[in-house]
Amino acid sequence: xxxxxxxxxxxxxxxxxxxxxxxxxxxxxxxxxxxxxxxxxxxxxxxxxxxxxxxxxxxxxxxxxxxxxxxxxxxxxxxxxxxxxxxxxxxxxxxxxxxxxxxxxxxxx
Amino acid sequence: xxxxxxxxxxxxxxxxxxxxxxxxxxxxxxxxxxxxxxxxxxxxxxxxxxxxxxxxxxxxxxxxxxxxxxxxxxxxxxxxxxxxxxxxxxxxxxxxxxxxxxxxxxxxxxxxxx
Numbered sequence: 001x002x003x004x005x006x007x008x009x010x011x012x013x014x015x016x017x018x019x020x021x022x023x024x025x026x027x028x029x030x031x032x033x034x035x036x037x038x039x040x041x042x043x044x045x046x047x048x049x050x051x052x053x054x055x056x057x058x059x060x061x062x063x064x065x066x067x068x069x070x071x072x073x074x075x076x077x078x079x080x081x082x083x084x085x086x087x088x089x090x091x092x093x094x095x096x097x098x099x100x101x102x103x104x105x106x107x108x109x
Numbered sequence: 110x111x112x113x114x115x116x117x118x119x120x121x122x123x124x125x126x127x128x129x130x131x132x133x134x135x136x137x138x139x140x141x142x143x144x145x146x147x148x149x150x151x152x153x154x155x156x157x158x159x160x161x162x163x164x165x166x167x168x169x170x171x172x173x174x175x176x177x178x179x180x181x182x183x184x185x186x187x188x189x190x191x192x193x194x195x196x197x198x199x200x201x202x203x204x205x206x207x208x209x210x211x212x213x214x215x216x217x218x219x220x221x222x223x
Contacts, residue, residue, distance in 0.1 A: 094140040
């Protein structure tokens with residue numbers, strides 16, 4: 001069965017420092033992976049997806065099939081990056097998502 | 110576009126009561142989903158639908174029922190509320206296409222069963 005693991009429940013960094021949110025997955029097929037973010041008092045929303053290979057708000061994530069990882073990185077964290085981040089894997093007829101337990105990122109001034 | 114709307118925002122139920130959580134989307138999306146989120150946990154899929162008249166169970170369907178009579182609406186029914194169903198419920202939708210597409214989420218319904 002597919003599984004998504006985010007080992008850090010809480011992560012704090014100082015403004016301007018690099019940040020990396022870890023995500024590991026287990027899945028027998030070709031994974032489609034996403035990062036979703038929930039800012040305070042806002043809805044859960046898509047941050048980025050691995051197939052797009054894009055950078056959104058300075059964040060990037062590279063799929064490493066050998067290590068079964070999809071870590072989210074940003075070289076210089078900003079206070080507005082403080083939020084809850086979820087890694088998710090898509091599979092099935094409706095592309096339904098399996099979520100990790102989330103990492104609460106706090107960027108300190 | 111309002112996107113995905115959910116009602117109510119909050120609800121307190123007594124054990125054994127029933128209720129329906131409403132979900133509507135105005136984006137003409139084929140796929141719709143119900144997730145629940147318990148404290149400190151990620152979202153878990155309850156039910157999903159690939160189109161009107163078609164629904165299927167997710168990871169945690171026990172104690173819930175759904176229907177999809179129209180493209181827009183995907184209500185979630187709790188028949189006999191139990192304390193274990195205390196959670197935040199999220200509805201989401203996405204369009205059908207090649208590969209996985211972005212899911213759009215509603216604001217959530219916070220349910221407490223006492």
